[in-house]
Amino acid sequence: MNKREIAQTITASRKSDPGTEGIAFAPINIALCKYWGKRDELINLPVTSSLSISLRPLGTKTTVRIAKGVDRLVLNDREMPQECQTSQRVTEYLDLFRPDPHTAFHIESVTNVPIAAGLASSASGFAALALALDKLFGWELDSLSLSILARLGSGSASRSVFDGFVEWHAGEDPNGMDCYAERLPCEWPEFRVALVEISSEQKRVSSRTAMARTVRTSKLYQGWPARACADLEELKAGITERDIVRVGSVAESNALAMHATMLDSRPAVLYWKPETIKAIEKIWAIREAGSTLYFTMDAGPNIKLLFDERDSTLVEDEFAPRSIITPFFA
Numbered sequence: 001m002n003k004r005e006i007a008q009t010i011t012a013s014r015k016s017d018p019g020t021e022g023i024a025f026a027p028i029n030i031a032l033c034k035y036w037g038k039r040d041e042l043i044n045l046p047v048t049s050s051l052s053i054s055l056r057p058l059g060t061k062t063t064v065r066i067a068k069g070v071d072r073l074v075l076n077d078r079e080m081p082q083e084c085q086t087s088q089r090v091t092e093y094l095d096l097f098r099p100d101p102h103t104a105f106h107i108e109s110v111t112n113v114p115i116a117a118g119l120a121s122s123a124s125g126f127a128a129l130a131l132a133l134d135k136l137f138g139w140e141l142d143s144l145s146l147s148i149l150a151r152l153g154s155g156s157a158s159r160s161v162f163d164g165f166v167e168w169h170a171g172e173d174p175n176g177m178d179c180y181a182e183r184l185p186c187e188w189p190e191f192r193v194a195l196v197e198i199s200s201e202q203k204r205v206s207s208r209t210a211m212a213r214t215v216r217t218s219k220l221y222q223g224w225p226a227r228a229c230a231d232l233e234e235l236k237a238g239i240t241e242r243d244i245v246r247v248g249s250v251a252e253s254n255a256l257a258m259h260a261t262m263l264d265s266r267p268a269v270l271y272w273k274p275e276t277i278k279a280i281e282k283i284w285a286i287r288e289a290g291s292t293l294y295f296t297m298d299a300g301p302n303i304k305l306l307f308d309e310r311d312s313t314l315v316e317d318e319f320a321p322r323s324i325i326t327p328f329f330a
Contacts, residue, residue, distance in 0.1 A: 001175045003043055003152045007096040009177075010149060014139040016099065018066050022136030026127035026150075026160045027059035028113055030193060030304050032251040032296060033232045034258045035156055035168065036224065037215045044155040045179050047215075048228040049170040051235050052159045055193055055325045059160070060111040060121070062128035064136050067106040074108045093126065093153045097133055122207075126153030127160035147180040164327060165239055167232075186239050189328045192312060194321035196303040198275045207299040210262055210269045220264040227257055248294025248306045255296040262299075273301045279319070286318065 001009065029052040037047035071094060073080045073087050080087045094105050109128065113121050130150040134141050141149070143161055147168075151158035159166040162183040171179035205213075214221055231254045238246030262269040279295075280303070286293050291314060294306045305315055312324060 001043070004096045006043060006152060006176065007149060010141065010145050011097070011137070011139055014137075014141065016137045016139070018099075018137055019135075021063055021065045022132040022134065023061070023063045024128050024131030024135060025056075025059060025061045026124045026131055026157075027054040027056035027163065028121065028124045029054045029156065029159045029166060030296060031156065031159075031298060032247065032306075033228055033235050033254050034298075036211060036228070036258050036261065037221065038155070038211065039170075040174070040176070041212065043176050044151050045176050046155060046168065046170045048225050049232055050156075050159070050168045050228070051184075051232055052156070052166050052168070053191075053193060053327055054160065054163045054166060055195075055327060056163055056329075058113050058195075058323065058325065059124040060109055060128040062107060062109045062125070062132045064129065064132040065106045066136070067104045069104050071104050072106045074106075076110055089153070090129070093129065096152060097137070122154045123156040123160045126150050126157035129153065130157070131161065144180045144182060147182070148176070151176075151179065151181075167236070184236070184239065187328050188239065188242050189326075190242070190309045191244070191327060192305075192307050192309050192315075192324055193327065194305040194307070194315050194319065194324045196279055196305060196319050197322040198273055198279065198301040198303065203271065203300055205269050205271075210265075210271075210299055213267075213269060214261045214265045217266040218261045218264040221261045224257070224261055228254070244292050244294075244306070244308045248292065251296045251306060252294045255298075259297065271297075271300050276301045276303065279303045282318065286314070 031050050031052045033051040035046050035050040039045045039047050071091050073090050111121055127150040130146055134146060147158045147161045150161050158181040159168050165184040165186050166181050167184055168181040231250050234250045235247055283293055283295050291311055292308060293311055296304050307315060315321060
């Protein structure tokens with residue numbers, strides 16, 4: 001099945017009586033075991049399963065309305081040109097749900113994270129859009145179905161449908177109907193994530209391009225699937241035990257392994273900036289001094305610190321992070 005057929009299969013049995021508008025929020029998510037590589041690029045099926053932590057209140061709030069004429073996308077109070085890549089991706093996604101060729105959509109999105117800077121803005125954006133469409137059309141879909149619909153826009157958006165720790169199952173079905181995310185039944189009130197923003201500039205190489213290039217040209221990538229599978233199981237065990245050392249060390253190593261495959265691709269992809277390396281060396285020095293501070297990175301230069309609440313003051317003093325997130329808030 002193609003994307004439209006998948007979307008129609010999921011929504012076919014649901015009512016489709018558009019209301020005035022649909023409004024939804026979805027958080028960004030940071031992968032602890034990375035999604036890196038697709039077994040099917042057309043419908044965003046990953047090579048391996050992955051695991052993330054959602055970082056509400058950081059994310060995207062989206063409002064969708066039925067309109068006349070052409071699609072309009074307003075992002076952070078700025079109307080996006082129809083020819084820009086962001087508008088084109090959104091229009092292609094809306095085509096999956098358009099009742100007829102004459103239906104247009106007016107979308108207003110507000111995000112509180114930098115766009116295309118390795119902070120999962122597209123994941124929260126497409127997840128919020130899928131959730132808003134569900135409310136607009138009154139489908140009342142279950143969360144697993146919504147995860148699949150979000151995945152059609154951006155792979156990691158499948159995880160942003162949920163809060164907390166989230167596992168995205170790679171699945172085996174060629175049609176991707178068993179490829180969805182779900183929340184792990186784990187609470188960890190002391191777990192903290194801090195965003196250390198190195199750069200908010202848009203990346204010169206998109207995550208999509210970097211991923212495809214890595215899979216196609218990196219010899220190191222051959223060992224990635226087995227590595228990711230082992231890391232995923234280790235992370236789930238560490239989360240169950242609330243073991244920050246186990247979780248942090250695996251997540252950090254997994255991120256560095258992913259970036260190693262990018263460096264091994266041809267041409268190489270390097271997202272790090274000098275400040276990124278300085279931050280990593282500082283984290284390692286702090287850990288050598290006895291603190292349980294770890295990091296992860298997505299496809300970008302920014303650092304995400306992983307730590308226990310007892311180290312919050314240390315993190316604030318040493319890194320002045322953009323924000324400290326308590327994923328399991330009351």
